[in-house]
Amino acid sequence: MNADSKETAAVYSGGEQGGKEEATQAYPAVRQGASDEANAAPRSNSPLRIVALGGLGEIGINCMAYEYGDDLILVDAGLMFPDADMPGVDYVIPDFSWLRERADKLRGILLTHGHEDHIGALPFLLREFPTPIYGTALTLGILEGKLLEYKVEADLNPVQPRDTVTLGCFQIEFIRVAHSVVDGCALAIRSPEGVVIHTGDFKLDQTPVDGEVTDLGTFARYGDQGVLALLSDSTNVEREGYTISERYVGEALGDLFPKCKGRIIVAAFSSNIHRVQQVADVAAASGRKVLLNGRSMVNNVRIARNLGYLTISDDLLMDIRELNHLPPEQVCIISTGSQGEPMSALVRIAMDDHKQIKLEKGDTVILSSRNIPGNERTISELINHLYRRGADVHHEKVSEVHVSGHASQEELKLMMNITQPRFFLPIHGEYRHLVLHRRLAMKVGIPEERCLLAVNGEVVSFYNNTACIEETVETGRVFVDGKGVGDVGEVVLKDRRHLAEDGMVLVIIGINQHTGEFIYGPEIVSRGFVFEDESQAYLQTAKEMVREALKELSVEFLADRDEVRQIVRQTLKRFFKKSIERRPMVLPVILEM
Structure with a gap:
């Protein structure tokens, strides 16, 4: 769109936009x-x-x-x-x-x-x-x-x-x-x-x-x-x-809380102070005390209370040490981890890996947030794990717990x-x-x-x-x-994806540093490629392929370490592709002995 093609300057005023005079x-x-x-x-x-x-x-x-x-x-x-x-x-x-x-x-x-x-x-x-x-x-x-x-x-x-x-x-x-x-x-x-x-x-x-x-x-x-x-x-x-009002979530939670018999865990974004306020209000009306779970949740609630944006009394909040001393029907936990982030509070609870909070049959988990695009599979896995622990799960697709x-x-x-x-x-x-x-x-x-x-x-x-x-x-x-910023680029990510998808094969070879003669190996170690204990015959064949390829090289050629690495890499890639149709990352290591 060129500036020369633009219309002359104009000011709109009054009436509907399409019919304004310039x-x-x-x-x-x-x-x-x-x-x-x-x-x-x-x-x-x-x-x-x-x-x-x-x-x-x-x-x-x-x-x-x-x-x-x-x-x-x-x-x-x-x-x-x-x-x-x-x-x-x-x-x-x-x-x-x-x-x-x-x-x-x-x-x-x-x-x-x-x-x-x-x-x-x-x-x-x-x-x-x-x-x-x-x-x-x-x-x-x-x-x-x-x-x-x-x-x-x-x-x-x-x-x-x-x-x-x-x-x-x-x-x-x-x-x-x-x-x-x-x-x-x-x-x-x-x-x-x-x-x-x-x-x-x-x-x-x-x-x-x-x-x-x-x-x-x-x-x-x-x-x-x-x-x-x-x-x-x-x-x-x-x-x-129109987008539904945030107040609608409070009404939906107000209908849901009295129906829950065990503990209630509400997962939401820690920055959604309105949501935290509504959960706390409903918890208070239902006779439940509130436990904040997750570092960002604790920090943001503290900041919002100090600035006057949250009105939650000290009596309503509980310390995690009180958790096991209260009946389940008197506990409401507001937690981070609604997107299934690894190591987040809710994920550790779902994986039964949280030190203080254990899910019991009859507990209710409410995912009160929208799925961020790209997180759907992670959240689905989180929900499955919560059900495996015996919890009843409410989320955006099945309950009106988020707007x-x-x-x-x-x-x-x-x-x-x-x-x-x-x-x-x-x-x-x-x-x-x-x-x-x-x-x-x-x-x-x-x-x-x-x-x-x-x-x-x-x-x-x-x-x-x-x-x-x-x-x-x-x-x-x-x-x-x-702590690295910008030191991971597309090349590094490509290597990581390659390792994640196809695994790695490490080939260790010893060469005499004086004569250049091949004197040791090859030894093959794999990670994420094949299970070595069950694939000894297969890996032995790979070793023989490398050994035969190196035997055909002259002493002068063996002295060129880069050429040796290239020959080993090409030999194994062809073998793996032809035999089992896999493309692991092959890393030759040359030891001068």
């Missing part, structure tokens, strides 16, 4: 009042450039950069949990190479909310790019706990909804939105080119647990004054209608109609979500040529009320494995 004056910057106009940054010859370093075309690692002239801001910096084809990887974070070239421009990082896919990469980012961070109280509280864990210091600046932050030429207002975590905000980002509304994750919950509804009035104010572009959450675009925190189609349409953007860009979703959200915008009445579609690395440029995708910059994924 004004001839230049597109104005959004104003909060007459005094703000004088404070607006002066227009230069630079375009406003928006670059997704993660989160466009995938679920997770959300990170969006806004660049104008010599100023750059980041919105969120999240992580992604590894897929099944990433063995050994702990986390996936964005590649910040593009940002590294512009580090002197970075003015600050703005956070929409406290979920891992929006803040999880910050401990790694801040080690290299120390910069001020702005977010609401709970968002920064959760982040601070992560930074302490990683021993990273940061300049944290708390804000409240409707506060405005100025960073270089950018003026950013935080706008309250409802989501599955407390203190979520959208951002109105004012630049010399106009205002961009970045929704973050949101839904239009009219009866939220804490009474803090999405601030439609502020969105409408910007819509009346002029919005250059709307960047909107696409996660739930495939769902028709989404993301807007469905009618809410997405309403956001478009309220903000009345000139341009629309779907964010936060896999590629199909972005495509469907773009189509939804066209149905609402935004012209097709103004509905943009970009993926990670594509630069969306706005200049003089035109928009185009002008280039592609370097982006990608960085794998975190233990």
Whole structure:
């Protein structure tokens, strides 16, 4: 989409979007009042450039950069949990190479909310790019706990909804939105080119647990004054209608708890403070005390209570040492591990590997969360193990114990109609979500040529009320494995997948270091390939194949260690492929004796 093909500048006002008349004056910057106009940054010859370093075309690692002239801001910096084809990887974070070239421009990082896919990469980012961070109280509280864990210091600046932050030429207002975590905000980002509304994750919950509804009035104010572009959450675009209120989960749990005779374990995301509050309220009404299980659950509840976002009395909470002294019908455990994460609290309980908590027949486990795409098989295995322990399991597919925190189609349409953007860009979703959200915008009445579609690395440029995708910059994924960041790449993952699928064969050979003669071996050791005790005859044949191949080599050839390794590798690969149709990793080890 070239800038030359764009329509002339226009301002929409009044009526339905499809029938609005276009004004001839230049597109104005959004104003909060007459005094703000004088404070607006002066227009230069630079375009406003928006670059997704993660989160466009995938679920997770959300990170969006806004660049104008010599100023750059980041919105969120999240992580992604590894897929099944990433063995050994702990986390996936964005590649910040593009940002590294512009580090002197970075003015600050703005956070929409406290979920891992929006803040999880910050401990790694801040080690290299120390910069001020702005977010609401709970968002920064959760982040601070992560930074302490990683021993990273940061300049944290708390804000409240409707506060405005100025960073270089950018003026950013935080706008309250409802989501599955407390203190979520959208951002109105004012630049010399106009205002961009970045929704973050949101839904239009009219009866939220804490009474803090999405601030439609502020969105409408910007819509009346002029919005250059709307960047909107696409996660739930495939769902028709409206997303059910979070309060509905509390009602469902209130019906379920009295029917449970044994202990109840509710697994949820530790950041879902509203869910924790509702579980605690229902537990109290049912005469049950609450045990918090899992480090992140304990930490986030502590932070939320200290900040006043959770109202759970000390009398309601119990210590794990009290667990075996209370009747099962008086116990409710709120735990992490709803996604079946290895070594999480719930998984250890399901595997009967938890030191203090043992499932008994008649206990009830409630998975009160949505399955993250890619985790379906892991969660299915978790449920099977819970049933093997005699528990009764309730989850999203069979019980109404979870509602989404993301807007469905009618809410997405309403956001478009309220903000009345000139341009629309779907964010936060896999590629199909972005495509469907773009189509939804066209149905609402935004012209097709103004509905943009970009993926990670594509630069969306706005200049003089035109928009185009002008280039592609370097982006990608960085794998975190233990303390190593970026030292595991595709080659290493390929080797790990190879080992996981086909196993390894180690071939040990001794060669005289003076004469180059073959004097020992070969000895063959396998791991994950065949069971050696039952395959001695087969491995003996493999040894003979290697020995015959080496006997045919001259002493001069044997002196070349690399050539010997290559001959051994080729000989065994052909033998394994022909005899049993397997391709193990063959690692020759040459000992100079």
